Each structure stands twice: as C-alpha cells, then as structure tokens.
Amino acid sequence: MLTAGIDIGSISTKAAVLADGKLLGSRVIFTGYNSEAAGKRVFEELLGELGMEAPAVRRIVSTGYGRNSVKFVDKAVTEIICHGTGAHFLNPLIRTVIDIGGQDSKAIVLDENGKVKNFAMNDKCAAGTGRFLEVMANALEADLDGFGEMSLKAERPAGISSLCTVFAESEVISLIAKGESRFNIIAGIHESIAARVSALANRVGIVPPVVMTGGVAKNAGVVKALEKKLGVPIEVSPFAQVNGAIGAAIIAAGLR
Amino acid sequence: MPQVLLYLLAKVKKLILHLKKQKKMKEIMTVYYMEAKSAGVGGRKVAWITSGGPVEPLIAMDVIPVYPENHGAMIGASKMGVGLCETAESMGYSPDLCSYARSDIACATVNGGPIGGLPRPDMLVCCNNICGTVLKWYEVQARYFDVPLFILDTPFCHVGFAEEAKRYVRKQLDEYINFLEKVCRKKMDHDRMKEVGKLSLEGQRLWQAVLDTTANRPAPMSAFDAFYHLALIVTLRGTPVVVEYYAQLLAKMKDRVVKGIGAVPNEKYRLLWDNIPIWPRTRWLSQKFAAHDACLVADTYTSAWCGTMKYIDENNFFDSMAEAYTRIYLNIGVDEMSRIVVGMVDKYQVDGIVMHSNRSCKPYSLGQYDIQRIVEKERGIPSLMIEADMVDERSFSESQVATRIDAFMEVIKQRKS
Numbered sequence: 001m002l003t004a005g006i007d008i009g010s011i012s013t014k015a016a017v018l019a020d021g022k023l024l025g026s027r028v029i030f031t032g033y034n035s036e037a038a039g040k041r042v043f044e045e046l047l048g049e050l051g052m053e054a055p056a057v058r059r060i061v062s063t064g065y066g067r068n069s070v071k072f073v074d075k076a077v078t079e080i081i082c083h084g085t086g087a088h089f090l091n092p093l094i095r096t097v098i099d100i101g102g103q104d105s106k107a108i109v110l111d112e113n114g115k116v117k118n119f120a121m122n123d124k125c126a127a128g129t130g131r132f133l134e135v136m137a138n139a140l141e142a143d144l145d146g147f148g149e150m151s152l153k154a155e156r157p158a159g160i161s162s163l164c165t166v167f168a169e170s171e172v173i174s175l176i177a178k179g180e181s182r183f184n185i186i187a188g189i190h191e192s193i194a195a196r197v198s199a200l201a202n203r204v205g206i207v208p209p210v211v212m213t214g215g216v217a218k219n220a221g222v223v224k225a226l227e228k229k230l231g232v233p234i235e236v237s238p239f240a241q242v243n244g245a246i247g248a249a250i251i252a253a254g255l256r
Numbered sequence: 257m258p259q260v261l262l263y264l265l266a267k268v269k270k271l272i273l274h275l276k277k278q279k280k281m282k283e284i285m286t287v288y289y290m291e292a293k294s295a296g297v298g299g300r301k302v303a304w305i306t307s308g309g310p311v312e313p314l315i316a317m318d319v320i321p322v323y324p325e326n327h328g329a330m331i332g333a334s335k336m337g338v339g340l341c342e343t344a345e346s347m348g349y350s351p352d353l354c355s356y357a358r359s360d361i362a363c364a365t366v367n368g369g370p371i372g373g374l375p376r377p378d379m380l381v382c383c384n385n386i387c388g389t390v391l392k393w394y395e396v397q398a399r400y401f402d403v404p405l406f407i408l409d410t411p412f413c414h415v416g417f418a419e420e421a422k423r424y425v426r427k428q429l430d431e432y433i434n435f436l437e438k439v440c441r442k443k444m445d446h447d448r449m450k451e452v453g454k455l456s457l458e459g460q461r462l463w464q465a466v467l468d469t470t471a472n473r474p475a476p477m478s479a480f481d482a483f484y485h486l487a488l489i490v491t492l493r494g495t496p497v498v499v500e501y502y503a504q505l506l507a508k509m510k511d512r513v514v515k516g517i518g519a520v521p522n523e524k525y526r527l528l529w530d531n532i533p534i535w536p537r538t539r540w541l542s543q544k545f546a547a548h549d550a551c552l553v554a555d556t557y558t559s560a561w562c563g564t565m566k567y568i569d570e571n572n573f574f575d576s577m578a579e580a581y582t583r584i585y586l587n588i589g590v591d592e593m594s595r596i597v598v599g600m601v602d603k604y605q606v607d608g609i610v611m612h613s614n615r616s617c618k619p620y621s622l623g624q625y626d627i628q629r630i631v632e633k634e635r636g637i638p639s640l641m642i643e644a645d646m647v648d649e650r651s652f653s654e655s656q657v658a659t660r661i662d663a664f665m666e667v668i669k670q671r672k673s
Contacts, residue, residue, distance in 0.1 A: 065655060065659070078659055078662045078663035079659070079663070080663035080666065080667070081663065081666045081670070103656075115670050115671075116667045116670060118638055120641075121656075121659075121660055123643045124643040124644075124651065124653055124656060203625065
C-alpha cells in the first residue's frame with residue numbers, strides 16, 4: 001500500500017512516499033507564503049519524480065504548521081507524534097528525538113514502541129530555532145548551508161549572551177565590527193542554540209540514544225555544540241529533514 | 257442635593273431593586289458595580305482591595321469592596337487589555353509588569369475599559385499574600401487618588417505556619433480595624449463581623465461543593481464555567497447573595513450530574529488547569545479542548561477562594577482568618593503546592609495537567625516546572641506548558657498554542673489507547 005506524509009513547516013515543506021513501510025522517495029521545497037499551495041506542490045513534484053499518479057496513494061497524513069491548510073489529506077497530526085514515529089521507524093532503539101525546525105524546537109522522549117512518553121517545546125521565542133540561524137546568516141552575509149563547516153574551523157567560539165534573536169543579531173553585528181573571525185562568531189551562534197535547546201531537552205529528561213531531526217540537523221556545528229552541551233552522542237540520519245514527513249506517511253499506513 | 261441627582265438616584269435604586277430579585281450572575285455583577293459607582297451619592301464608602309485580601313471587615317463596615325484584579329479580568333475578557341497596557345507603557349511602566357497592574361493603572365487615568373473605569377476609591381486595602389507587585393501598584397494608586405492605604409503583610413509560608421507569623425498577622429488585623437474605623441468614622445460592630453464571617457464561610461463551603469461536582473463523570477461544568485461563576489466568591493464574599501447564588505448553582509449542577517449532562521458533550525479526557533485563565537482566549541481554549549473531547553474539570557485558580565477553610569474557626573472567624581489568609585495557595589512553598597495539585601489529580605481523576613506559564617504572574621508561574629516534575633513522578637501523568645498572559649494578548653501566539661495542545665492531546669490519546 002502506498003502512503004504519503006506531507007510536513008508543511010514555517011520555512012520548508014517536505015513530502016515522503018512509502019510503499020508498505022519502505023521509503024520510496026522524499027522531497028523538500030521552500031514553503032513561501034502559501035502553505036496550502038506548497039503542500040500540494042511538494043506532493044505533486046514528488047509523485048512526478050517517482051512516476052506516480054495521486055490516486056495510487058491510498059492514505060495521506062499532513063503535519064507541521066500548515067497541517068490543517070491542506071484539504072486533500074486523510075488526517076492532520078502534529079509534528080511531535082510524526083517526528084517520534086519517523087525516528088522510531090529509522091532506528092527503533094532511539095529514545096530521545098531533538099527536532100529543531102524553522103520556528104519550533106522540541107525534545108521528545110519515546111518508549112520502546114515509539115510512542116511519545118513526554119515532550120517539551122521551546123517557549124514563545126525564536127532563539128534556538130532555525131529562524132534564529134537564518135537571521136544570523138543574513139547578518140553575516142554567509143550561506144546557511146556552509147554554516148556547519150565554517151563553525152568547525154573556529155579557534156575560540158565567540159560569546160553570545162543575549163537570549164533574544166533581535167538582540168543576539170545586534171551582538172553579532174558588534175562582534176563583526178570588533179573584527180572577530182566569522183568562524184568564531186558562527187561557532188558562538190551554534191553554542192547559543194545548543195544552550196537553549198539543551199535546557200529544553202534536560203527539562204524533559206534525555207534518554208539515550210538520541211537522534212536529531214529537522215533541517216537544522218544538517219548543520220554539523222549545531223550537532224557538535226549540542227553533543228558537547230548534553231554530554232551524549234547524537235545521531236543524525238540522512239533523512240533528518242524529511243523525518244516528520246516519513247513519520248506522517250507511517251501514521252497514514254496505520255489509519256483505518 | 258440637586259433635583260436631577262435625586263431623580264437619578266431614585267432611578268438607580270429602583271433598577272437595583274428590580275435586578276436584585278434576579279439571581280443571575282450578570283444582574284448581580286451589574287447591581288454590584290452600579291452600587292459601587294453610585295456609592296458617593298448614597299453616602300457609602302468604596303475600598304479597592306486585592307483579590308486575596310480579607311474583605312469581610314469591609315462588608316461588616318458597610319464599605320463597598322472593589323477589586324482591580326476582577327476588573328483586570330473583565331478588561332482581558334473583553335479584549336481591551338492590549339490598548340490599556342500600551343497606555344501604561346507610554347506612561348513609563350515596563351511591559352514586564354503584571355498586566356492587571358498595567359491595565360488598572362492606565363484605566364484610572366482614562367476611565368476606559370468595559371465599564372468606563374472603576375468607581376473612585378475612598379481607601380485602598382492591599383494584602384501581599386498573592387504577590388509583591390500589589391504593594392507598589394497600590395502605592396501608585398494611593399498617590400494618584402490621594403487616599404489612605406492599608407497594607408496587610410502576610411509572611412510567605414515556606415513550610416508550615418510559625419507562631420510568630422500568626423501573632424504578627426493577627427496583630428495587623430487590629431490595625432486594619434483601626435484603619436477602617438478611622439476612615440469610616442464609625443466603630444466596628446463585632447456582632448455584625450461575626451455574621452459576615454459566617455456568611456463568608458458558608459459561601460466558601462458552597463463554592464467548594466460546586467467545584468466538587470466535577471469529580472463526577474461526565475463533569476457537569478468545566479473550569480471555564482468556574483472562571484465565570486468565580487466572580488461572586490471573589491467580590492461579594494461575606495454577603496447573602498453569594499450564598500443564595502451558589503446554593504442555586506449547586507442544585508443545578510447536582511441535577512446535571514443525576515441526568516448525566518456533561519460540560520463537554522463527549523467527555524473522554526479529563527484535565528486540570530493551573531494558573532490564572534488567559535482571559536481574552538477562554539472561549540477559544542474551551543472550544544479547542546472540547547474538540548478533542550477533553551474537559552478541564554478542575555483548576556488550582558478558582559479553588560483558591562475556598563482552599564483554606566480548614567484554618568477557619570466557624571465561631572471565631574476574625575481571629576482565625578489571620579491564618580487562613582496567610583496560608584493561601586500562592587503564599588506557600590512548592591512542596592505544599594505540589595501536594596495540593598496531586599490531591600486534585602486524585603480527586604478529579606485527571607489524565608493530564610495544562611499549565612499556563614503566565615508572563616504577568618510570577619508567583620503563580622514560578623515553581624510550575626517543579627510541580628510538573630513532582631506530579632509526573634508521583635502520578636505519572638503528563639503536563640503541558642502554555643506560555644501566555646492573562647490579559648495582554650501580545651503574549652499569545654495562536655498557532656504555537658494550538659500545536660502544543662494538539663500534540664499534548666495526541667500523547668494523552670496514545671497513552672489511553
């Protein structure tokens with residue numbers, strides 16, 4: 001049976017198609033201002049890539065911030081359950097999922113069956129989210145994709161003390177003015193995110209093994225800073241960014 | 257007195273008399289605010305008092321108590337909080353200050369809000385058992401209106417209640433009476449005080465009995481209903497109207513229990529609410545939870561106005577209220593708070609706790625993570641933290657809160673399946 005998951009986030013929209021529990025393909029696009037159109041487009045593009053027609057897909061589950069905006073799905077489920085399910089599917093031993101998305105970061109503790117035991121989400125603040133990194137990349141006129149690599153070249157991460165994205169941005173600008181190296185500033189930004197997210201994760205109680213999902217997991221610098229802060233190794237799957245969509249597709253398979 | 261004033265007074269009195277016959281919340285509150293607003297004309301005095309303050313001596317002295325915090329809730333519920341908070345901020349008050357304080361301070365200067373401002377006070381009574389903000393807030397208002405201020409200092413009860421604290425608070429009650437006698441220029445009638453004490457306790461008992469009906473499945477009312485019915489035990493405690501109203505409400509709830517009528521049509525999940533309501537969003541929240549077949553059956557907030565009955569001596573209300581007013585929910589340590597919450601989890605058989613981390617109310621929000629951890633450890637139920645504010649809607653993000661509630665309900669459903 002073919003099932004699909006569509007994860008409409010604040011920055012990017014992801015889709016995954018599964019055939020009887022096997023991942024056939026996935027796709028990521030920018031969400032833009034119209035989340036409904038993005039959900040539709042990513043699904044159609046993925047089907048086109050796989051050479052399939054929409055009616056072939058039996059069930060679809062949507063998730064993410066735009067989950068309720070797409071009308072052609074069978075059910076909308078929150079990111080918490082989808083990321084938990086996706087992480088368990090990719091590695092059943094995983095007990096903690098740290099997901100850093102565009103506007104939310106979350107820590108999810110799973111039981112041995114992949115059910116969510118507990119979760120915590122960031123407070124009403126952009127610090128410690130993907131959006132925070134985006135703002136910083138703009139301030140540094142750097143490519144976000146290169147952020148991870150660049151931070152690994154840092155000699156001494158710069159201290160960024162402000163908890164607020166806007167104030168942190170002005171801190172970064174003054175560090176640039178002082179002539180601080182870009183590598184050190186980026187590493188400092190990663191440490192600031194790690195500090196924020198580890199507080200969240202500790203609140204819910206980390207149980208290893210830990211996996212990181214969401215687009216920010218592609219950034220090796222954030223992963224390294226988080227590992228250092230939490231004192232546990234963190235796995236990153238090559239499907240980190242589409243993990244929520246995969247989870248949604250698995251939930252779709254279980255729908256009656 | 258000019259003819260026109262006499263005419264208006266007669267009109268108001270007639271209307272009040274008419275409304276008094278009706279035992280509905282809206283009418284009772286309308287009468288209450290009309291009486292308060294026309295107090296000066298009728299020769300009565302008005303005192304502004306904090307929500308946790310001992311109101312009974314005011315009632316016994318025939319002073320009309322007015323609650324800026326109740327007013328704050330009304331401002332929040334009518335979605336007028338943001339405008340008033342902005343006014344206060346332009347006066348120089350920090351956005352980090354309590355939104356009840358900000359809206360009240362602003363409202364006094366512009367006579368805005370849903371009822372055109374509160375009636376001018378003749379005195380202020382401030383009890384710090386609920387928070388420390390009220391001290392500065394009431395000092396500001398005392399200066400603004402140029403009226404006398406009485407401060408009742410209730411030491412924080414980290415563990416238990418020391419004999420020294422008891423004596424300290426009890427001594428201040430005498431000073432409170434002296435203050436009232438001086439401002440009102442009459443002596444306290446202690447027999448009347450006893451009567452008021454009895455009525456207060458009776459009102460509290462009935463309110464607790466009303467809240468207890470939600471231990472039934474399905475719960476005949478929800479915490480959102482309790483937020484509404486609460487107004488009387490806060491504002492008119494110690495008067496007969498409260499006793500009548502809650503006696504009627506109790507009968508109504510008992511009837512719903514017998515008939516099996518629930519507040520949420522298909523109650524499957526039962527939740528406990530912690531902290532002051534998010535007033536501008538109570539309807540949205542109520543519908544949001546109901547859509548998940550979840551009923552918020554109880555809360556730590558409305559039960560605070562009947563939570564210290566065990567310390568009250570029915571035959572000696574005046575002396576015993578020193579302890580009762582000091583040991584309220586917000587003036588005790590986190591360990592005792594947790595015990596109360598665990599007790600409520602058992603009593604109302606809830607599946608989870610919804611905590612409002614209230615940007616305005618620091619004493620209520622501090623310790624929530626500890627309580628969450630303790631309850632989770634002792635009863636194994638999950639809890640959700642919603643970050644918002646009781647009045648200031650600028651601190652509320654609908655889609656973020658919706659996602660957290662949806663995810664929380666999914667977890668509860670997974671656990672119960």
